[in-house]
Amino acid sequence: MSRYWSQTVRNISPYVPGEQPKDRKYIKLNTNENPYPPSAKAIEAIRDAVNETLRLYPDPSSEELRETIARTFSLKKENVFVGNGSDEVLAFCFPAFFEPAGLPVLFAEITYSFYPVYAALFNTPYRLIPMDDEFNVPVEGYFQENGGILIANPNAPTGKGLPLEGIQKILQRNAGSVVIIDEAYVDFGGHSAAGLIETYPNLLVIRTLSKSHSLAGLRVGYALGGNDLIEGITRVKDSVNSYTVDRMAQAGAREAIKDVACLQETLSKIIQTRERVSAGLMDMGFHVIPSQANFIFVSHAQFPAVDLFQSLREKGILVRYFNKPRIDNYLRVTIGTDEEMDRFLEAIAVICEKRI
């Protein structure tokens, strides 16, 4: 604590990302990174952008990239906002659409743990929507007065998806509120609401290239929505930093998005591995929440999650453990390559004293 800190900074509890340790080589299954390389065409485009033009500012409004994204979703570039990762895009949405000291923003009891952090920074009141024991959120939970709605679909860290009919009901019952669907993981088997943007002016869909496009290190996320929602986020961006997406990121993201073949190949490998690993863990007595994401959320009645986390760490395998009510006996395990997941399953079998 410092005499120079504002009240806001005294009160916030910043988000803590999954660890990126350097002490030894780990199998990293803790930050939902993609185990496969990004598009070779994207890598080439990024290399081509590394030249003397770096002395010049990037395009502050990422015109070409927004046009590429718009084409992919049959939208206009006025329906697309681009930022430095989807976390930044989400952060900008809070001052853009939610009122400090207004009605509470609604989000699920268990969801991306960055949401309450944004709320604290921007003094946004919020209300948590309760879930059942299988981490389902009844859509009726969102049928109450609110200052906005924020839904990760598929949800994190559970991997559970909400069908589009549910999203539509929520959009219809909340025509006066901005409903943000955070689709960071949607490519791995979820149902995107992007096709609903022209129907619902209150819908904003947020996506990232960090997961499905294997570009966590490039920092590109985007939002899709009606012109006025996009203009609202843009006004916040232009009140923080005119140039959030650098020259390499704009060039690389364009090619990554165009390389649909690379995306499809990566996705199908990860989905197959996820299903195989889920089955293997269930054989060992694990409870595995059905996942539409590139991670699984698992629990075992006999082996406390925190012990499994620690034992795996000692064996050089990092997974994510959240020391939080209701999920403190779960592990979130990112889906790696088949080889990595075989090592993970072997390690789990050894820890559980039950050879496969």
Add this chain to the structure above:
Amino acid sequence: MSRYWSQTVRNISPYVPGEQPKDRKYIKLNTNENPYPPSAKAIEAIRDAVNETLRLYPDPSSEELRETIARTFSLKKENVFVGNGSDEVLAFCFPAFFEPAGLPVLFAEITYSFYPVYAALFNTPYRLIPMDDEFNVPVEGYFQENGGILIANPNAPTGKGLPLEGIQKILQRNAGSVVIIDEAYVDFGGHSAAGLIETYPNLLVIRTLSKSHSLAGLRVGYALGGNDLIEGITRVKDSVNSYTVDRMAQAGAREAIKDVACLQETLSKIIQTRERVSAGLMDMGFHVIPSQANFIFVSHAQFPAVDLFQSLREKGILVRYFNKPRIDNYLRVTIGTDEEMDRFLEAIAVICEKRI
């Protein structure tokens, strides 16, 4: 205006960066970019970082880059914060150190026009300190009750520097306030306050690689200050976006900062050109504010600035014109290469109907 916008977003007037037109090739003297290429070693390091590791998140706390910067200033990495350009670093300082509805933050009547934009977004009250006709700010202007102080040194868009003795007086008289010195242009002839950090716990120095290091397209800025000030900004960053500086930017910035020879060569060329151009303009009857930056702020009694701006634009030369009280008869002209500035001087001479 949209029904979905927050009150904040309705009220703000976002910053408008200098234009980046694509309609034709211009001599770009409007956004204070460096006309010389970045360090070849930096370019090489950026290229080396473009590989399959882009699938992984960057180091969220930019440890190696912070160590490199710390060494340059004989500080510790705990005294360094790194962000996506100095604009982002400045933005994070507002919620970190300034209170909404608290005492006003002080800054000069004419200074970087992003400051009031941040203040509007974060609901920070501010008070403008008046300047004299030559754009000097008396240090006594900062001897009043305040919630923080923000000084661009050298100032923009005037290029005028404040001597270190003045800065020290301000720091001493405001021991309870965070005093931010924005040194975006200091390398071009200003006097850095970085050496005062260990003496004044209320001092925060903010810098960028966009200008002196020719890396506007890479997006790296940083802050130097006491541990607790750095921790305050970090808490805000980690409440917005864990990973603001991508892998290429971290790698490139390290090498750019180490390449002092490249920096010195660039700086000495720009300073020489600035002095020559200033003299040339004075010969043509211009009033030239003495500049410590990579731009000059100039005015002519007979030729309105807005007309000069428009005539230069027609001749393919972009400079910056601010349609604002007190400075609406000035042009801010970035110092380009000698060739570019010769073309600029020729164009000015033609416009003023007086061949050199």
